[in-house]
């Protein structure tokens with residue numbers, strides 16, 4: 001196999017329609033697909049050069065995916081492998097992933113989802129298609145934001161990232177850092193709203209020993225620790241006015257002073273600020289300095305709310321579903337069509353953070369391969385289920401029920417071994433035992 005500029009993708013698939021359509025789409029996306037139809041051919045081809053990625057059907061005419069994978073292993077090196085499986089063979093696919101394969105897709109799958117996954121895998125190996133890739137999302141709105149961020153990644157002017165809470169402002173700042181020439185230097189994120197007002201100055205700029213009561217030692221602030229990297233001031237609108245003055249000076253002169261310090265220190269990092277507040281409104285109210293606002297607003301970037309880019313909802317849900325299912329060792333694999341439909345009509349007031357929390361919870365509680373609408377939006381289901389206010393379950397009851405089913409599922413996974421279940425849950429054996437007693441879980445309930 002000749003190594004071309006475009007990443008080579010070896011497809012092993014005996015179904016002609018599937019094989020042809022993958023070849024066609026991969027070529028359009030700038031890859032170089034090579035299509036073989038049997039395991040034997042794949043073994044032969046891999047005697048020569050390695051592809052950048054191997055996509056393999058789990059049921060081949062001459063061998064199973066497992067047989068092929070184990071025979072190929074010595075020749076694969078770090079080549080990522082993705083299996084394609086029918087529903088009946090999912091357990092084989094799961095075994096393969098446990099054995100080291102990178103991913104699997106259950107047929108029929110959406111080609112866009114397939115492309116996202118292989119794109120991620122190739123990127124994680126430092127291989128790109130050369131085309132502008134979608135890292136933050138696939139909707140046109142977020143792609144536009146991503147293109148802007150790529151264009152300004154290596155410009156040193158201040159970035160001001162705005163958007164509702166949970167839209168991914170910190171993710172965007174982190175992305176800029178990762179793709180910039182500063183990537184090897186630190187990324188320092190400071191949430192200005194989370195630090196008590198009287199401490200912000202010394203947290204951001206540091207303090208000298210003895211600068212104030214309690215300043216027992218010299219403290220280097222975030223501005224200093226960011227070095228040549230990126231300093232993200234999240235919720236910048238919350239900075240008290242005196243600190244705003246220091247920030248203005250830091251931007252204008254690229255210098256700052258530790259609290260109690262007399263020696264100016266150079267500021268070498270790139271400043272990125274983020275806010276979900278309307279800074280112009282805060283300027284009008286006198287709570288934010290106008291001159292600082294202009295200084296920050298050199299490159300404004302607005303991250304659209306999730307409800308305004310619904311195209312991102314399903315890919316994000318799927319990506320997090322996979323991530324949490326792997327992390328928690330849960331059987332969840334897919335969303336039911338109803339769950340997808342409800343997710344697309346939901347308003348997502350908490351944006352991506354809400355989406356992530358919902359799917360994390362649903363996967364943690366999942367006992368089968370499907371995530372339903374009720375699992376994602378339990379509150380709307382509860383609404384229909386309970387007629388009167390007295391029937392309405394109290395929080396403790398809901399929490400107990402959810403703990404109970406999660407403990408039971410964990411015990412099943414741990415084959416009834418209490419110690420192993422406690423480890424999986426991250427609690428001590430005694431805590432687990434006491435919880436089981438309180439929640440009325442007997443070992444024989446596990447079946």
Ligand SMILES: Nc1ncnc2c1ncn2[C@@H]1O[C@H](COP(=O)(O)OP(=O)(O)OP(=O)(O)O)[C@@H](O)[C@H]1O
Nearest residue numbers: 136137164165166167168169170171276352353356
């Ligand atoms: N494009 C994305 N892809 C994957 N996950 C994302 C994306 N955007 C945001 N998230 C996830 O959503 C959550 C919120 O993201 P982030 O903290 O960046 O939001 P934010 O806008 O900075 O929120 P806040 O205004 O509360 O500071 C995080 O868990 C993050 O991983």
